[in-house]
Amino acid sequence: MDILEKRSITYDRTAYSDQELKDIYTAILKPRLIEEKMLILLRQGKISKWFSGWGQEAISVGAALAMDEDEFILPMHRNLGIFTTRGIPLNRLFAQFQGKMSGFTKGRDRSFHFGAKDYKIAGMISHLGPQLGIADGIALANKVKNEKKATIVFTGDGGASEGDFHESLNVAAVWKLPVIFTVENNCWGLSTPSSEQFACKQFIDKGIGYGMKAVQIDGNNILEVISTIRNLAEEMRENPAPVLLECMTFRMRGHEEASGTKYYPEGIQDEWQIKDPVTNFELFLKEEGVIDEAFIKDLTKSIKKEIQNGLDIASAEEKIVPNTEKEIEDLFAPYEQQVIAPVSNSTSEKRLIDAISDGLKQSMQRFPETIIMGQDVAEYGGVFKITEGFVDLFGKERVRNTPLCESAIVGTGLGLSMKGMKAVVEMQFADFVTCGFNQIVNNLAKIHWRWGQNADVVVRMPTGAGVAAGPFHSQSNEAWFFHTPGLKILYPSSPSEAKGLLAAAIEDPNPVMFFEHKFLYRSIKEEVHDDYYTIEIGKANTVREGKALTIITYGLGVHWANEIVAESGIDAEIIDLRTLAPLDTEAIYASVKKTGKCLVLHEDCMTGGIGAEISALVTENCFKFLDAPVRRVASLDTPVPFDAGLEINFLPKERALTAINELMEY
Known part of the structure; x- marks a missing residue:
């Protein structure tokens, strides 16, 4: 008998109606059919990269179905089922994969490196571990606001080797945060087997070290995934505390398609093919009389049509026309500061x-x-x-x-x-x-x-x-x-x-x-x-007016400059940057154009310091007004020494007066 015709997973449908089982099947079939289409598009060169979740769909779909719609999920590469189950329009999803403007990152990032707050999804970055700490923050907000919500975050068995895993679980345990830390244990981190990632037998063994509950489940059994996560979430909504959930599964395809699977031991994919989460669930529902071949055929046709419609819309979208102004503008959330003055003169x-x-x-x-x-x-x-x-x-x-x-x-x-x-x-x-x-x-x-x-x-x-x-x-x-x-x-x-x-x-x-x-x-x-007040961000301060020399500095350098000028009697103008980014170039240029000479003083080391950028800007924009080369004075290019005498020698104050005198004599 063909291994795909014999079910190897045992399901408990006690809590599920026929209609819910059909809905679950629909949800798990959709990412599988999208995967099939994406692999074709990859070969055709219509998408540049694909991280497959083939064989792991039960975890993603099960988690999305188990959590409330207004609860955050923080997914990873292989969690396509989270995005589809949360109802993200496929045309936008495909536009994201193709780097189109209607995708979620406007062509600035790829694949699943995005979030969508409307769908309560917080996106990952390539470094894998940092999203675990973000989950702590979301859960902390839920707890502080007494919202009685849970949060679920994903990592892989490889990503769990990062320090962020330890830090984030430890914080959640100490603060009793309602987070489900889900490890998709698919046995491999790219080409490195789990035996070379960690020495413990299983991830749930780590739970006791963090003082948190740890649960291991069959990640290919979608009903077990749903039931387990539902129960964990319900419990932590009332009694906040984190849980470490280990979902045992296997990555059937490469880390991404280009890397392949030649490093897999012979026969291991055949062993896991028997445990395929989509095929097994389909066989179970047929055995239960919940669905039949006609239902499967009609549903498959319907989903494929939805996929093709989404692809047609995304593919018809024009390629992005670069807009430099917009690229820079989007660095920050829109915000126009309204400077607040103190109410009284106290x-x-x-x-x-x-x-x-x-x-x-x-x-x-x-x-x-x-x-x-x-x-x-x-x-x-x-x-x-x-x-x-x-x-x-x-x-x-x-x-x-x-x-x-x-x-x-x-x-x-x-x-x-x-x-x-x-x-x-x-x-x-x-x-x-x-x-x-x-x-x-x-x-x-x-x-x-x-x-x-x-x-x-x-x-x-x-x-x-x-x-x-x-x-x-x-x-x-x-x-x-x-x-x-x-x-x-x-x-x-x-x-x-x-x-x-x-x-x-x-x-x-x-x-x-x-x-x-x-x-x-x-x-x-x-x-x-004494009252509350604010100062404009991005605005430098002219500490001292002068005509012979501009000293651009910040922090402790402002006090050094004041002392030097006071002692030397040089008619120098001192500009305190206050804000290093954004830099007040207008104030810098205006002063240099007035004095004709410029010295940049800062405590940081010389090489690669902010003074180098200021010197370059002044040279590029004020060259015809300069009466001398721009000078930089900074600390030595060494670590900061402990001994007081060595530290004074390291710092630039003693060298600043010499540089100023040389500039004045130029």
């Missing part, structure tokens, strides 16, 4: 650290949907005490200590954004942002440009040297992010700027990197407005 003397705390506190009051997250930020108040007393004002729900897991927490901030909330994430030191780098530069920065989802996240970055803290607590790393389109970067130099810019950053629905110089926290003070 002021008080504040240090930089006080002003930041005040701005953060007033923003929390103004935007009750804001959540602060970071290591030791709750009762302890953070290592710099900026959030001291915040728990008493706002409670532990809104001021949250986090485990040491920067990636998961930045991802959680993005998940909160998807639910209309705001997140302020504190890096204990700017140096530690490396552990959350991927989430920032590949998720926060790109997500609006990719599929229109804003990232309402402010990442606070205690930065800089001058406190003898060595190479892992003193780095100036703003240039890492300056190169990444889609991020706004603020770097105040004074208490009044810090308060107003932080408030503006939290107001802005886009991702903002907010740098706070540690040396300045308690070393400077000034009169600062």
Whole structure:
């Protein structure tokens, strides 16, 4: 007997009516028929790449059917059934595959690298793990709002090797978040078998380590998938807590079609073909008398017609005509800042650290949907005490200590954004942002440009040297992010700027990197407005008027420049950038055209620093006004040393006066 004619999966239909079984069959047949068509189109060169979920449809379709329609699903490459079961129009889906404008990413990303908020789907990126942290954020919003909703997120057995898996499960367990972490264990990560991915026997063995419930099911049994996920979701809606769900299955085709399956052991595909989720379910329904050959024939014809209609619409759509202005415009969510002035003239003397705390506190009051997250930020108040007393004002729900897991927490901030909330994430030191780098530069920065989802996240970055803290607590790393389109970067130099810019950053629905110089926290003070106010993002400040030389700087560099000019008596104009991205080129050019000479001073290392870009811009746009070459003064191209003497030698202040004098004599 042909192996496809004998059922190998046992189904329990106790809770399912005939009509529901037919609906389930329709839902699982559709992605299989789309797969068949896509493989033809791939061979014809009409799509460029295909990640097959052949043999894994029961997991995707079952999950989408089990979750409520208003609950978020975060899928992966092989979850076509989630998109089809959620009712995404096939013409838009196919337009996405073909890189057409009516697709979900306007031709900017491919295949399933997209989300659709209307369908409560949050899209993946190629790095596989980061969506797990986003699920934490969505679930946290659900929990804080007491919405009694569950969230389900997918990863593969290969993707679960990434650090994001550990971080995200750990956060969800500690915070008791209603997330179903679903591992599609299809036995292979591209060509690497599971035995080379992890040493434990099965994923559910990991559950006890996280203190969470873990369940293993037959991922090819669609009724088992639906029933299990329904039960888990119902339970966590009332009693929030995460679950690790392992779905055993197999990837019948290559990681993507070009990679093939030659690395598979001989006969393994035949073994799993017997367990095909579509064929087995079809045989079961025929045995039960729920469907017959005529029903299958009519349904197949109907779905194929729907597929062809969708393809015809997508294929008829014209190719995208590039629009540079639109490409740049879509980097950020639409937002026109309305600068807010203080209501009264009341002021008080504040240090930089006080002003930041005040701005953060007033923003929390103004935007009750804001959540602060970071290591030791709750009762302890953070290592710099900026959030001291915040728990008493706002409670532990809104001021949250986090485990040491920067990636998961930045991802959680993005998940909160998807639910209309705001997140302020504190890096204990700017140096530690490396552990959350991927989430920032590949998720926060790109997500609006990719599929229109804003990232309402402010990442606070205690930065800089001058406190003898060595190479892992003193780095100036703003240039890492300056190169990444889609991020706004603020770097105040004074208490009044810090308060107003932080408030503006939290107001802005886009991702903002907010740098706070540690040396300045308690070393400077000034009169600062007590009321809430904001400062315009993207607007530099002329700290000192002058005619002989322009000094462009920011952060601690502003104070160095002031000291040098005051001591030397040089008639220099000092421009405090305040915002590094977007850069106020208008202010830069106007000053240079007036003075004819330009020096760029910053604490970051010289090579690849922001000064290089400013120098290039000034040279390109103000060359005919220059009376001397543009000079840069920056820190040495070495890590930041610990010893105080070595640190002074590393920093640029001592070299700045020499450069200024040389410019003046040119």
